[in-house]
Amino acid sequence: MGGSDIERLIQALARLPGLGPRSARRAALALLKRRDVLLQPLIEALAAAAANVRSCSECGNLDTADPCAVCSDAKRDGGLLCVVEDVADLWALERSGLFRGRYHVLGGTLSALDGVGPEDLRIGGLVRRVGAGTTREVILALSATVEGQTTAHYIADRLKGLAIIVSGLGHGVPVGGELNYLDDGTLDAALKARRPL
């Protein structure tokens, strides 16, 4: 289909999440047809990101600075630490603008099935960070899955004895959610978390 360089580009694009072989082919064709607008800027953006973006040694966020913009922002509440699984979760919370504390990115969840143990995640760093001082509360903002909740319980256990509050996210009916589409687990959590109106 027109040269090994085209095939190679299609294959490199098809390895990205969300792009199958068909959409990778479409993207490759668009890139080759509009080189000044699409291809050249993408090469430059990739090269700049490869050269400048690093993992924050404090919290695990991705940024061009280390410590990252969140960790070095003096206006944020250093006493509030939000633990998330992934940088994508940190970005989601930042987009919402709802949280003004700091973060700690674990880099995944504990999973016996996938062989992910505590030493594979940034848990030791979290315990050290919390033990070092200023933290008042740790919010475990992990997925409401078996792995996420197992990880939350494990971390809560590791933080026992420190004079801090450890909290988890509230479970219940998502805003805009319709009851008849919810699973039993969510309904159960929503009933248990009922509150007076």
Place this chain on the structure above:
Amino acid sequence: MGGSDIERLIQALARLPGLGPRSARRAALALLKRRDVLLQPLIEALAAAAANVRSCSECGNLDTADPCAVCSDAKRDGGLLCVVEDVADLWALERSGLFRGRYHVLGGTLSALDGVGPEDLRIGGLVRRVGAGTTREVILALSATVEGQTTAHYIADRLKGLAIIVSGLGHGVPVGGELNYLDDGTLDAALKARRPL
């Protein structure tokens, strides 16, 4: 969201067809997390494609060689010329393996609305190519849209007087298609193209 270089990468990815802001963010994160497997190979593939892929001066196909692999393949029937709108159509036909002649890529369709006239497409080159000699039949494999059929009629007109056959693709029920999902135009075409069993 973590550095202007990350934002720039997300924006460059979001301009690709099939990737919105959300999937571009996901792709950027995957690229940054798996640099050796995803980011570096993509930079190299893009650079190689930018340097080596060109438009075939004969037919308009994209390839690392000019004339392209299809045009220089001596085993193909040089008397059969398939006219397509876009390189993507040529690739689709090549993947099917059904056609063993040569191609001519127009680069679009005539469109008064978008200001695309005959001089904006590779139509002059097609007329010269057919006039030069070996072509027996021109197959106008254009979309069954108003623009595609207008373009087909215009080209058929321009090729009048040359001792060749000009044909178009058959219209009718697509294989696997269900009657109650088809539009009236397709049903009409299918009825007119009915054949004895």
